[in-house]
Amino acid sequence: MDVIGQPVLQLHQISVRYGDRRILEDIDVDVFPGEFIGLIGPNGAGKTTLLRVILGMLAPSTGQVTLAGKPTRHGSQQIGYVPQKIHLEPDTPLRGRDLVGLGIDGHRWGMPLPNRSRRQKIDEALCAVNATRFADAPVGRLSGGEQQRLLIAQALLSDPKVMLLDEPLSNLDIRSAYEVVHLVSEVAKSRGIAVMMVAHDMNPLLPVMDKVVYIANGKAVTGRVEDVIRSEVLSTLYGYEVEVLRVRNRIIVVGGEGGEYGLLEPSDRSRCAGEEVAAP
Numbered sequence: 001m002d003v004i005g006q007p008v009l010q011l012h013q014i015s016v017r018y019g020d021r022r023i024l025e026d027i028d029v030d031v032f033p034g035e036f037i038g039l040i041g042p043n044g045a046g047k048t049t050l051l052r053v054i055l056g057m058l059a060p061s062t063g064q065v066t067l068a069g070k071p072t073r074h075g076s077q078q079i080g081y082v083p084q085k086i087h088l089e090p091d092t093p094l095r096g097r098d099l100v101g102l103g104i105d106g107h108r109w110g111m112p113l114p115n116r117s118r119r120q121k122i123d124e125a126l127c128a129v130n131a132t133r134f135a136d137a138p139v140g141r142l143s144g145g146e147q148q149r150l151l152i153a154q155a156l157l158s159d160p161k162v163m164l165l166d167e168p169l170s171n172l173d174i175r176s177a178y179e180v181v182h183l184v185s186e187v188a189k190s191r192g193i194a195v196m197m198v199a200h201d202m203n204p205l206l207p208v209m210d211k212v213v214y215i216a217n218g219k220a221v222t223g224r225v226e227d228v229i230r231s232e233v234l235s236t237l238y239g240y241e242v243e244v245l246r247v248r249n250r251i252i253v254v255g256g257e258g259g260e261y262g263l264l265e266p267s268d269r270s271r272c273a274g275e276e277v278a279a280p
Helices: 047-054 096-105 116-128 144-156 174-191 231-238
Strands: 009-018 021-031 036-040 062-067 079-082 162-165 194-199 211-216 219-223 243-247 250-254
Touching: 009 047, 021 047, 021 211, 021 219, 036 047, 036 174, 047 162, 047 194, 079 144, 096 116, 096 144, 116 144, 144 162, 144 174, 162 174, 174 194, 211 231, 219 231, 231 243
Parallel strands: 036 194, 036 211, 079 162, 162 194
Antiparallel strands: 009 021, 009 062, 211 219, 243 250
16 A cells, blocks of 8 residues: 555564563554555464554563554554454354444443434444444354454444454454455545554455564564565564475465465455355
């Protein structure tokens, strides 16, 4: 995408240490409205730690995070957060729309009172993620992809400037993973929301990703995929030889903890029509 205007989110010289242990060191990232950023790296690299810093849940050892020019704070309505997954029993008496509604009043005690404005906001969020058809179904009986749609809808209720997603694809099959990625991309770009999605597997993100933040060995490299996912760049980041291969439109990272990443074409989605997303 073409970057226009000022960054909505800025990470400046972020470092996190626990005693003598270095988790992150001197992370710099500028995030612009509508931009889709993949936060990539091996398990234990510090990706979730960086999200906690952005959310204001963890104070960095050094550096600062600013949102719209001001320091971030825990609980900011300008940041939407989508966790990896939810754990609910199949018979949990909670409907899809009830889960989404927690994005409005989940921090309050008691049951919410009937409210036309509240219901309209929930319906609009359900429509935006194409989840209206299972809005009244028990959440515990929905698929992982359907539950992720509800969590995305929940995060949209506060009209955030930035949306953070922590490994939302880790428990999904390939089809559902691509559907969630393209859903998030379309909704975010239509609303001008900046997205940072954590992933161990870069494959589903490649068709929509504007920029990658690759974290390894406590450090990060940021830029376009073609500039970052290169043998010499990742070898320097990891501290040992890493080879990047491009085979049949797939990017394969080989060496040490490097994973295998690929590329497929994006699919289309009908707006608010209750139709299933086309398989990639």
